[in-house]
Amino acid sequence: MMTRTTPARPLDLSELFSGVNAFARTATRLHPRPGDPDVGGSHVGGRLLWPADEPWPVCAGPHVVRQETAIAPDLVARMQAGDWAAMQQLARDVPGFAGTMTTDQGSVAIGSVTVSEPTPSPMVAVAQLHAADVADLRCPDDADLLQVLWCPHQHRDGDYAGPAVQLRWRTASGVTTMLPTPPPPPTVAREEDYLPRPCALHPEQVVEYPWWQELPAELGQRIRQWDDSRQFGEETYFSVSQAPGWKVGGYANWEVSDLRPMDCPNCRQRIDLLLTISSSESDGGSWMPVEESHLQPSWTDPQWRAVNEPTGITVGRRGDLRIFACFKCPATPYRLNLQ
Ligand SMILES: [Zn+2]
Ligand SMILES: [Zn+2]
Incomplete structure (x- = not known):
């Protein structure tokens, strides 16, 4: 399997901003690329390891x-x-x-x-991730596999507008009899942007740093001012501290809304980023894997599009859907944020 390698960061943030190293955290870039993934493995889209005796999730809307x-x-x-x-x-x-x-x-x-729907519509498979493949995938105690499904229609919940997400945690070895064929996605009025193309993954661990507003005030301000002093086209803390694209773990950026701390809907404690579902991988620049660095950004080049928009998913205004999860509470409650 061909690997994907993030180039060395063009700025050494721990050198530039003393104190920031204490907040470094790893993330696993998934690097999805169109393919024909095996049902049992880690992938985006495609089929899920689904027990034959478990009902397929449906959504009744509205x-x-x-x-x-x-x-x-x-x-x-x-x-x-x-x-x-x-x-x-x-x-x-x-x-x-x-x-x-x-x-x-x-x-x-x-x-x-x-x-409202006359009959509930089947959800579609968005991702299947094994802890063994994805270094930063944290699982509840009794699980080693995360499955993400969503209803490919538009839903509104407070200030969230997007697909309705469901997470399933499993022990992969516990699925002994598989569902032969999942129900086809709904055909009426679904959002094409919410139907993922099957992709193989090429997980790669990278180091990330928090959004400046999540850091202690003095350090955050120092970073903000430094970024503001940079010329157009120069790398910034913002451009090198967090990986774009699909990833597990790491930090979320709050470019659109400013920091909105994510709290568990149950225990109200701060919760961490579990998974980022992204409309694009890197748009070129310093996060482009070295193996693909010969490609130039182009809306018409199918090779570029397969690298930059491999899953065919667009969320928000070509943004990211972020899933935050609480591993302290039973049933692993989660929250969604789209920007
Ligand atoms: Zn729905
Ligand atoms: Zn909780």
């Missing part, structure tokens, strides 16, 4: 479904003339109004409606 509504030509004309009241009227009339879109066929308003 689901948020995108809707496009044609805008009447006179309203389009008013909006094009800069009539603000026309836009306000549209925002009032279209449920879940999120903007407009104009194509050759005319102008449409984009909105969304929440629908």
Whole structure:
């Protein structure tokens, strides 16, 4: 199996920022790449080691479904003339109004409606990870395998909008009789961006450092100010401290929202990052594996896309879905954060 190797970090953070080394933590980059993974191994998408006598998880919704509504030509004309009241009227009339879109066929308003499903829809396999393959995968005491499934529709829960995630922890050797074929994914109104392409993994352990707001105030400020003093295109603490792409463990970045400490829904203690599900792997730059460094970022090069967007999954605005888990509480409660 071909390995994937992260190049040496272009900045020595422990040298640059004394004290930061105490917060170093390992993460395992998964490096998913399109393939035909074995059902028993670690992979993204594909099939899961699933006991024949265990029901396949389903989701009853409710689901948020995108809707496009044609805008009447006179309203389009008013909006094009800069009539603000026309836009306000549209925002009032279209449920879940999120903007407009104009194509050759005319102008449409984009909105969304929440629908309940007449029958619960089957979830799809997102990842299967063995602790033996993924160095930073922490498991509850009685487990050595993590399975991640989700419902490939849009769900809203507080400020979270994305797929509904379910985790299953197992002992791999405990699955003796396998489910022959999992149910096919739902075909109605699912989000194509939530259907992962089967990928083989090439796990690699790297060292990460916390988001600056998670560090003691003085150290965090020193890092922030140093980053602000860097010129455009130069490497920063931000660019070299945390691996992009799919990973297990390590630290989350809080670029979009600023730090939001993740607490266990049960014991309210701070909980750590378990898994990051990412829309892209590195977008080039210093995290690009050396084995693939000959490839240039390109939207049209299938080789580049297989390396940078191997799973075909897009979450949020081409962002990351992060799963944080509590290993102190029974049943390993978890929380989701998308940005
Ligand atoms: Zn659902
Ligand atoms: Zn807890």
